[in-house]
Amino acid sequence: MNRDFTLDRRTVTTSVLLGSAALLLGGTRAHAGSRTGSPTPTAGATPGGPPGDAVLTLPAPTGRHPVGCWSAYLVDASRRDPWDPSIPVRELMLTVFYPARSAAGLSPAPQLPPEAAAWFGRIVPQTPLQLPAAGVDWAATLSHSFPGAPVLPGRRAVLVFSPGGGDPRGLGTSLAEDLASRGTVVVLVDHPGDPAAVEFPAATPFRGDVVRPTVLRGDPRDQPSLWRTLIDTRIADLHFVIDRLGNAADLPLPPGLADTLDLRRIALYGHSAGGSAATEALRENRLVRAGINLEGYLDHPPAAPGDKAEPFPVVTEGVEKPLLLLGSQGFTRRHELDRSWSALTARSSRWVQRERIADASHWIFTDYAAMVPQLQAAGLLTAQARDALTGAVDPAVATPRIRRIVRGFLARHLAVR
Numbered sequence: 449m450n451r452d453f454t455l456d457r458r459t460v461t462t463s464v465l466l467g468s469a470a471l472l473l474g475g476t477r478a479h480a481g482s483r484t485g486s487p488t489p490t491a492g493a494t495p496g497g498p499p500g501d502a503v504l505t506l507p508a509p510t511g512r513h514p515v516g517c518w519s520a521y522l523v524d525a526s527r528r529d530p531w532d533p534s535i536p537v538r539e540l541m542l543t544v545f546y547p548a549r550s551a552a553g554l555s556p557a558p559q560l561p562p563e564a565a566a567w568f569g570r571i572v573p574q575t576p577l578q579l580p581a582a583g584v585d586w587a588a589t590l591s592h593s594f595p596g597a598p599v600l601p602g603r604r605a606v607l608v609f610s611p612g613g614g615d616p617r618g619l620g621t622s623l624a625e626d627l628a629s630r631g632t633v634v635v636l637v638d639h640p641g642d643p644a645a646v647e648f649p650a651a652t653p654f655r656g657d658v659v660r661p662t663v664l665r666g667d668p669r670d671q672p673s674l675w676r677t678l679i680d681t682r683i684a685d686l687h688f689v690i691d692r693l694g695n696a697a698d699l700p701l702p703p704g705l706a707d708t709l710d711l712r713r714i715a716l717y718g719h720s721a722g723g724s725a726a727t728e729a730l731r732e733n734r735l736v737r738a739g740i741n742l743e744g745y746l747d748h749p750p751a752a753p754g755d756k757a758e759p760f761p762v763v764t765e766g767v768e769k770p771l772l773l774l775g776s777q778g779f780t781r782r783h784e785l786d787r788s789w790s791a792l793t794a795r796s797s798r799w800v801q802r803e804r805i806a807d808a809s810h811w812i813f814t815d816y817a818a819m820v821p822q823l824q825a826a827g828l829l830t831a832q833a834r835d836a837l838t839g840a841v842d843p844a845v846a847t848p849r850i851r852r853i854v855r856g857f858l859a860r861h862l863a864v865r
Contacts, residue, residue, distance in 0.1 A: 511629025516548035516597030531641030548597035610722030682725035746788035766795030
């Protein structure tokens with residue numbers, strides 16, 4: 449599990465200490481309850497950091513298609529927000545990546561929108577990630593996807609991603625773009641109240657700002673009731689997103705994108721808490737054919753000292769769908785993870801595949817895999833901090849390996865190339 453950031457619930461609505469960057473394809477403006485998507489400002493419109501600040505880069509996708517991207521704001525009116533009782537609905541932000549016909553004349557989307565990037569720069573000294581407090585232009589990192597690019601026709605498998613606890617969806621950009629460049633549609637989900645900060649298209653009467661900060665500081669595994677809320681909320685969010693994709697024609701997506709979605713080929717994947725939620729949602733949702741768990745626990749921590757951890761239903765019942773469990777060799781709480789993974793594997797026969805990345809740590813499955821070594825090379829991060837985040841493995845080795853493992857699994861079970 450991520451070393452997520454926890455916060456007492458009484459301060460949820462007033463916390464302004466923590467923020468991070470979600471990949472919001474900016475410029476979107478919408479009324480509450482609508483679903484929107486719009487092009488992002490060009491990189492030239494993004495405020496830069498102080499002169500001399502490091503500019504980080506992401507690895508390029510390897511497929512033959514250019515990648516388009518689109519943002520969407522969804523509202524589930526059937527649920528109240530679990531973290532803030534003053535919010536009467538459940539809001540979500542998505543980014544959709546898809547194969548495009550062309551990217552001619554378009555500028556790539558920034559990984560972090562300006563406001564979220566500014567929040568990220570202010571809060572990193574207060575997180576346990578040991579990221580630098582200064583010296584990085586967090587707003588300057590560009591993706592390799594193009595807002596509003598014309599959709600490439602075809603029938604495409606749909607992959608839905610849930611990020612790690614406390615992480616914004618934008619930290620899943622690199623893998624999502626690679627998958628989209630090879631012919632899939634990938635949907636990244638933010639779970640507001642949980643990610644360090646989520647940027648919305650506009651303020652609402654019940655949410656007075658466009659940015660909503662996290663309720664987390666620390667590891668939710670150390671607060672069992674909070675952990676349970678976090679996982680249950682994410683599972684419900686994923687079910688809602690899948691339901692809305694089933695009516696994609698009602699979403700204001702780029703022209704032709706809704707027609708490409710092959711809803712017979714849906715997979716969930718997630719990192720850390722996202723992997724936990726994706727695995728249980730795989731069991732519960734009949735529309736989901738396969739799942740990938742990138743180092744997420746499959747049990748609830750003991751409620752009191754001396755109690756036993758409570759396994760998820762997917763562990764006690766086993767899974768009758770393809771599931772990839774992909775971990776890192778250097779994860780500091782690996783013994784806790786192995787407890788539930790081993791139990792699931794024992795009950796699931798041939799359906800579960802397990803692999804591990806050598807010389808790597810927990811965030812190797814995120815964009816930090818590329819960004820953290822650059823911070824170390826710039827003298828902004830120690831080798832010890834790098835090892836704790838992503839391990840000593842060269843990203844030129846780890847990133848292609850993770851991509852190959854994920855693509856191979858999807859090729860076998862969803863006919864994804």
